[in-house]
Amino acid sequence: MADTISFARGVPAPELLPVEELADCARTALRDPAALGYAPGGGFPPLRAWIAERHGVEPERVVVTNGSLQGFVLLARRLVAGRRRVVVEAPTYDRPLAILAELGADVVPLRLDDDGLDPEALAAVLREGPPPAFLYTIPTFQNPSGRTLPAARRERLVEVAREHGLLVLEDDPYGLVRFDGEPEPLLLELDGGEHVVYSSSFSKTAAPGLRVGYLVLPRTLAADVERAAVSTYLSPAVAGQATLYEFLRRGLFGPHLRRLRALLRVRRDAMLDALASAFAPEQFTPPRGGYFVWLRLPGGVDEGRFVADARGAGVALVAGADFYPAAAGSAPAVRLAYSAVSPEEIARGVARLAGLVPPLAALESRLATR
Ligand SMILES: Cc1ncc(COP(=O)(O)O)c(C=O)c1O
Structure with a gap:
């Protein structure tokens, strides 16, 4: 056919891409030599500060990466030392599964129902075996299932994470693409960011080719991930970050x-x-x-x-x-x-x-x- x-x-x-707007933003952004040089491992400073303000955290807790999958790789490499357990939703986004398999992680699947993951099933997994390195979850408009975790389950999930000292990686590239209903609280907001690492991306809300994603982490982990970023690629791809920053600065987002x-x-x-x-x-x-x-x-x-x-x-x-x-x-x-x-x-x-x-x-x- x-x-x-x-x-x-x-x-x-x-x-669906803001082509003309981004082209114009790029023209302006790239006139600044800072957009054409190396940037710190944490990202183009004004963009890092914008994201930090959006989430009400210090800029040092934000690491802007070349797409959010890159952030996942840097974080997973740091956390999955040896053959550690990692709890994932089943089904879940396929690329992290491939990365975890490469890292030799012992992947523990948690079946989803129509409302996403069941915090009590998670608690049972945590009682059973060695403490996992982290839980990977996509609570809002999940890839692949489109499901969203209701507020009550989010609260319980954060409680379970605290009880068991579990680190939760909340991957949220789709949360702003909402058609109906009121937003559920982010796990990051419910927790404050001690047990929750938050990950998001401008790939689904601006343009994937910009390659801009980010992590919000506890301070010490942020410093570790930033060091790993620098030793992996020296500097993030600044031109895309500066262009996106100009888009945000002009109020076009x-x-x-x-x-x-x-x-x-x-x-x-x-x-x-x-x-x-x-x-x-x-x-x-x-x-x-x-x-x-x-x-x-x-x-x-x-x-x-x-x-x-x-x-x-x-x-x-x-x-x-x-x-x-x-x-x-x-x-x-x-x-x-x-x-x-x-x-x-x-x-x-x-x-x-x-x-x-x-x-x-x-x-x-x-x-x-x-
Ligand atoms: C759940 C989820 N996380 C992360 C990504 C990766 O996005 P990025 O382009 O920011 O690397 C995607 C892309 O499909 C995704 O669906």
Whole structure:
């Protein structure tokens, strides 16, 4: 099929990028020689200060990295010495899983329900074995499942972390991309930042090519991560950070976020409408923000086969199993990203998928017997 529709990529569509604004900001930012030199390991100082103020912390607690995944690598390398346990959500973002596997971490999966991770299940894991190096969680509009942890669970999670001396890495690149409802408190806010390291990124809210992500850490850990950054790449990529800072300084971020949310909401709605006409309601949970919907497949459907058949029908998507640690079993599912495709492509793509599974009535009866 000529035109493959991709639900595989969790990136903003080109028309969602603030191209003209960033181009103009770059012209201004790059006239400052500081934007073309080396920067301290913690990041371009004005941007570091802006982020620190946003989170109400001292700038020394912020490390601005070349995308937030880079921050994950620096932190995980520092924390996973030897074969230490790391608790992850199942499913979770696949790239940290690959990094943890490379580091030889003993990855402990925590199954999610519709509300995300269950703090009591976490407490049980913590009582069982050696203390983990950290918990990796994406509490808001999770990649891949779109799920969000409710406020009460957040409070309990922070309590459990305190009781057990557990370090929590809260990864939050999608939190500002909210369509419905009031924001839940950040784990960082609930904890104050002793047991919680916070990670975020401008990849999903401005442009991924800027490569700007950051960590908010306890002071001593921040100094360690900054040292690791300097010995890994000498200086962060300052030009992108300075351009982004100019974008923030001019007050363009707020209006851009409003436009982004409005455009992505239309895509989310197009995805939910299309899914509702082709699949049973139990098969997907509407996300209230972010980039993704998780589509559960009926028990009898072979997930790998479904992904291959979808590709044959002109739809790219990612198999659910990719988001689980190697040894953890998983129920058949796929991740659908609606961020990089138009509402019209979403409707056509889902219609192609609908043709690949048994008719709705058969699906419903199978689901009912699960
Ligand atoms: C949950 C999560 N964390 C981190 C990242 C990495 O983003 P960045 O571009 O900031 O490295 C992504 C990107 O898809 C993501 O989904």
